[in-house]
Amino acid sequence: MSGRPPAPGIVEALASGLAAHVRDVERAEAQRAAFAFDERPRPTVSRSGRDGRHHAAAALAAATDPIAIRLLAALDDGPLPLGDLVDVVSERSDGIATAEVVNSLAAAGLVSRELTADHVRLTPLGEAIVDLVEELARRLESAEPSEAAAKGADR
Numbered sequence: 001m002s003g004r005p006p007a008p009g010i011v012e013a014l015a016s017g018l019a020a021h022v023r024d025v026e027r028a029e030a031q032r033a034a035f036a037f038d039e040r041p042r043p044t045v046s047r048s049g050r051d052g053r054h055h056a057a058a059a060l061a062a063a064t065d066p067i068a069i070r071l072l073a074a075l076d077d078g079p080l081p082l083g084d085l086v087d088v089v090s091e092r093s094d095g096i097a098t099a100e101v102v103n104s105l106a107a108a109g110l111v112s113r114e115l116t117a118d119h120v121r122l123t124p125l126g127e128a129i130v131d132l133v134e135e136l137a138r139r140l141e142s143a144e145p146s147e148a149a150a151k152g153a154d155r
Contacts, residue, residue: 013131014129016124016128017124017126017127018052018059020124020125021059021123021125024109025109055109059108059125061108062105062110063133065101067098067101071085071088071089071098071101071111072122072126074088075111075122075130076127076130078121079120081118081120082095082098082099082119082120102120109125110126111126
């Protein structure tokens, strides 16, 4: 994919990316709570105070869609304008559908958007997810069939 070196450890990169995402969510919640015209009741417990498993599952779930994986892979080479990402999604050339996928990836902390240039880029968490997917794919491609699978094929 890109020329960037692989993460030193996928698990460490995922943990670091998740921690950064949680900090961003908590900062956004604090800003919303401090907004003078916000008449909504203030939460007594931060939503981002959820168990770390919640954030990990949300990040992985956002990346399960084949379209999302394609978009993340395209962004691995660097930021792209949203319009270019529409071209990556060949079977869904609808810009609205692509924007929805980008928004779900952004909500999970996998991508960020530069609104002034309308560019989308991977976050460190998104990079770690891409590394994880690539490593799993590499291991699947290099895996030898197990003896059980070989025996089953002989039947």
